[in-house]
Amino acid sequence: MIELVATELGITPGQVQRVAELFGEGATVPFIARYRKERTGNLDEVQIRQIQERLEYLGELAQRKEAIEASLVEQGKLTDQLKAQIHGATTKQALEDLYLPYRPKRRTRATIAKELGLEPLAEMLLQGGDLEAWMAAFQPPEGQERPEDRALLKGARDILAERFADDAAPKEAIRDLCRRLGEIRTEVRPEFAEQKTKFNDYYEYQEPIRKIPAHRFLAIRRGEEEKILRLRLDLPAEAVLDILRSHFLPSGAQHKDQLELVLADTWDRLLSSTIEVELRLELKERADEDSIGIFGKNMRDLLLAPLGGAKVTIGLDPGFRTGTKWVVVDGNGKLLDHGAIYPVEPQKQVPQSRAVLKSLVKQYGAEVVCLGNGTASREVMAFLKAFIADEGLTDKLRPIFVNESGASIYSASDIAREEFPDLDLTLRGAISIARRFQDPLAELVKIDPKSIGVGQYQHDVNQRLLKKRLDDTVESCVNHVGVNLNTASAPLLSYVAGLNANLAKSIVTHRDQAGGFESRAALKKVPRFGPKTFEQAAGFLRIIEGSEPLDRSAVHPENYGLVRQMAKDLGLAVGELIGNEAALAKLDKQKYVGGEVGLPTLVDIIEELKKPGRDPRQEFVAAQLDDSIQDIKDLEPGMELEGTVTNLTHFGVFVDLGVHQDGLVHLSELADRFIKDPAEVCSVGQVIKVRVLSVDLERQRIALSARQTGSGGGQSGSARGAGRPKAQPKAQAPQATGDFKADLAALAAKFNK
Numbered sequence: 074m075i076e077l078v079a080t081e082l083g084i085t086p087g088q089v090q091r092v093a094e095l096f097g098e099g100a101t102v103p104f105i106a107r108y109r110k111e112r113t114g115n116l117d118e119v120q121i122r123q124i125q126e127r128l129e130y131l132g133e134l135a136q137r138k139e140a141i142e143a144s145l146v147e148q149g150k151l152t153d154q155l156k157a158q159i160h161g162a163t164t165k166q167a168l169e170d171l172y173l174p175y176r177p178k179r180r181t182r183a184t185i186a187k188e189l190g191l192e193p194l195a196e197m198l199l200q201g202g203d204l205e206a207w208m209a210a211f212q213p214p215e216g217q218e219r220p221e222d223r224a225l226l227k228g229a230r231d232i233l234a235e236r237f238a239d240d241a242a243p244k245e246a247i248r249d250l251c252r253r254l255g256e257i258r259t260e261v262r263p264e265f266a267e268q269k270t271k272f273n274d275y276y277e278y279q280e281p282i283r284k285i286p287a288h289r290f291l292a293i294r295r296g297e298e299e300k301i302l303r304l305r306l307d308l309p310a311e312a313v314l315d316i317l318r319s320h321f322l323p324s325g326a327q328h329k330d331q332l333e334l335v336l337a338d339t340w341d342r343l344l345s346s347t348i349e350v351e352l353r354l355e356l357k358e359r360a361d362e363d364s365i366g367i368f369g370k371n372m373r374d375l376l377l378a379p380l381g382g383a384k385v386t387i388g389l390d391p392g393f394r395t396g397t398k399w400v401v402v403d404g405n406g407k408l409l410d411h412g413a414i415y416p417v418e419p420q421k422q423v424p425q426s427r428a429v430l431k432s433l434v435k436q437y438g439a440e441v442v443c444l445g446n447g448t449a450s451r452e453v454m455a456f457l458k459a460f461i462a463d464e465g466l467t468d469k470l471r472p473i474f475v476n477e478s479g480a481s482i483y484s485a486s487d488i489a490r491e492e493f494p495d496l497d498l499t500l501r502g503a504i505s506i507a508r509r510f511q512d513p514l515a516e517l518v519k520i521d522p523k524s525i526g527v528g529q530y531q532h533d534v535n536q537r538l539l540k541k542r543l544d545d546t547v548e549s550c551v552n553h554v555g556v557n558l559n560t561a562s563a564p565l566l567s568y569v570a571g572l573n574a575n576l577a578k579s580i581v582t583h584r585d586q587a588g589g590f591e592s593r594a595a596l597k598k599v600p601r602f603g604p605k606t607f608e609q610a611a612g613f614l615r616i617i618e619g620s621e622p623l624d625r626s627a628v629h630p631e632n633y634g635l636v637r638q639m640a641k642d643l644g645l646a647v648g649e650l651i652g653n654e655a656a657l658a659k660l661d662k663q664k665y666v667g668g669e670v671g672l673p674t675l676v677d678i679i680e681e682l683k684k685p686g687r688d689p690r691q692e693f694v695a696a697q698l699d700d701s702i703q704d705i706k707d708l709e710p711g712m713e714l715e716g717t718v719t720n721l722t723h724f725g726v727f728v729d730l731g732v733h734q735d736g737l738v739h740l741s742e743l744a745d746r747f748i749k750d751p752a753e754v755c756s757v758g759q760v761i762k763v764r765v766l767s768v769d770l771e772r773q774r775i776a777l778s779a780r781q782t783g784s785g786g787g788q789s790g791s792a793r794g795a796g797r798p799k800a801q802p803k804a805q806a807p808q809a810t811g812d813f814k815a816d817l818a819a820l821a822a823k824f825n826k
Contacts, residue, residue: 091112091113093124096128183236186232194207201326272301287361310341317339376550377514385404391445391453479521555613623636653682708730718757734773
């Protein structure tokens with residue numbers, strides 16, 4: 074198992090072995106990746122999770138092998154050859170292929186033929202012999218009528234067809250052939266033929282199985298489930314028959330015509346439907362994996378989005394009839410005040426609304442007004458901008474749109490009810506909007522990731538795998554950033570390595586009773602917070618102003634002694650060493666290598682001491698929306714606008730332009746160079762410039778371009794707020810010389826291929 078995983082992942086067996094040992098000791102992925110680099114050979118988090126997943130899969134495979142062997146022993150059919158084949162199987166599919174002939178079956182046509190005593194006739198069809206003589210002498214079991222000769226032959230063919238269909242030898246070759254040559258075909262059901270639906274593009278559609286991307290297969294599958302589309306796989310029957318002939322048709326077969334009937338029946342009746350089901354399952358699993366991967370990537374970008382920081386913030390949940398609910402939160406997200414204003418239709422109490430905002434700014438010193446991007450958001454934003462300009466607050470108060478996806482889910486959640494039992498849903502939503510600007514990660518962990526809307530077909534994919542991937546993503550992000558132990562909510566703490574929901578609640582309860590933690594060591598006073606939990610969690614928990622200066626850094630407590638020795642060698646106190654880059658540069662790293670501490674850990678410690686507790690996220694940057702564009706009807710082809718990326722998919726990215734309907738930048742319009750994945754040039758939360766290509770009011774669709782060529786507008790490479798490098802200009806082909814080989818070599822060198 075260790076050797077196989079090492080080969081698959083391109084690492085050494087020793088690395089896999091040591092990671093497996095760490096998991097056996099109860100270590101978590103973030104802890105291993107951050108604090109056990111010497112033991113793993115500096116493997117990153119992605120590699121460690123891959124090892125974990127593959128070991129789990131192979132463990133399940135080993136258990137299934139044991140169960141199959143036990144079944145075969147009980148049947149008295151486990152031969153040395155079959156045992157070796159079972160041990161050599163590396164996939165669950167290959168293992169089930171081997172077991173298929175021995176798996177208990179319902180009563181089949183072949184079973185009935187065997188009960189009738191037709192197995193000798195079946196062997197004669199295969200090996201040769203006088204069929205007519207055998208059938209003339211055939212006597213059925215007592216009490217049964219003798220069938221006609223053609224029925225006897227049919228029964229013998231049924232026995233062979235089932236035997237051939239159960240044989241593992243040609244199965245994978247047939248699957249591979251069907252993957253390569255098969256096609257997906259769809260057609261609309263007659264009752265929808267004259268109707269426009271979201272599946273119009275697939276009313277009459279075909280595409281090779283090997284090429285269809287995840288989003289198209291999932292769309293087709295949803296159309297089939299909604300009974301609008303019919304889906305079938307066209308598989309290469311004649312080519313499959315050639316494979317069956319090569320395996321089962323003996324050279325110079327005496328009864329070739331009969332065997333050809335057997336092979337056709339093997340495919341048409343037994344194998345074709347099975348292979349189609351398997352291929353559909355493969356396509357679904359592949360689409361799930363691709364879509365879940367995109368969801369995880371988008372989720373990571375959203376969780377690690379730039380943060381506004383500890384600013385006193387006014388949060389607004391806009392509305393028309395029911396008004397705009399407002400809250401004020403301090404720099405740590407604590408609720409200070411709340412209420413409602415009515416600045417837009419139908420009440421349009423502009424003077425009163427202005428007076429409320431003016432008093433809030435004066436009383437609390439608010440620096441930012443965060444506005445949810447839902448209903449009435451553009452109208453309320455216009456009111457805000459006019460208010461800020463008229464009151465001369467342009468340099469003091471900043472109005473910002475915040476993506477409110479999932480805020481309503483949080484508002485109605487148990488977490489929100491527990492946190493704000495006396496507030497209504499809209500006020501809780503306004504609090505979430507304000508906090509999401511301050512620290513997206515801390516707020517978004519309270520919401521079910523599936524409700525945030527940064528994936529594609531998230532309700533159609535494997536929900537167990539989706540939950541695991543998203544939980545892993547949230548855990549990775551939380552531990553990457555680190556958590557303030559004295560301000561973090563229980564949901565945020567629950568994602569810290571080594572902790573769970575119950576321990577997180579215990580920490581918050583203890584914190585509330587004791588008035589905060591003075592040191593990481595004080596965590597040991599929390600009920601059920603044992604030494605192993607402390608080892609896993611401590612390095613990811615920060616105490617900003619505690620009794621131990623190292624507690625505000627990512628240095629693990631197990632290395633505090635090493636840092637104290639460094640400080641002593643430099644003649645400094647630990648507090649004087651922290652942030653002292655000149656002193657840290659003087660350290661001879663090799664002097665401190667030894668035991669469990671190697672060079673990778675030392676480099677991490679020194680880098681952390683230079684800037685302890687540094688947040689790896691960037692500062693928030695807002696899109697500059699055009700005030701004249703309030704609705705999709707205001708858009709015209711050729712307009713150049715700025716927007717925020719809200720979702721990445723296989724086929725492109727969706728961009729919020731502030732018109733209540735996201736526009737789509739197709740993959741082909743994302744950059745001036747060829748790209749396979751939108752993530753190559755942008756990420757969720759990034760601000761980009763786009764150009765409107767077309768607007769379909771009937772279908773509420775906006776087509777956009779982020780290409781620079783010929784537009785003078787869109788800039789995928791110069792997008793703001795995501796820290797990505799500029800897109801490189803298109804390489805120019807070298808001038809042709811007329812010598813084909815020389816020109817080809819020059820092109821290869823130029824494009825690094």
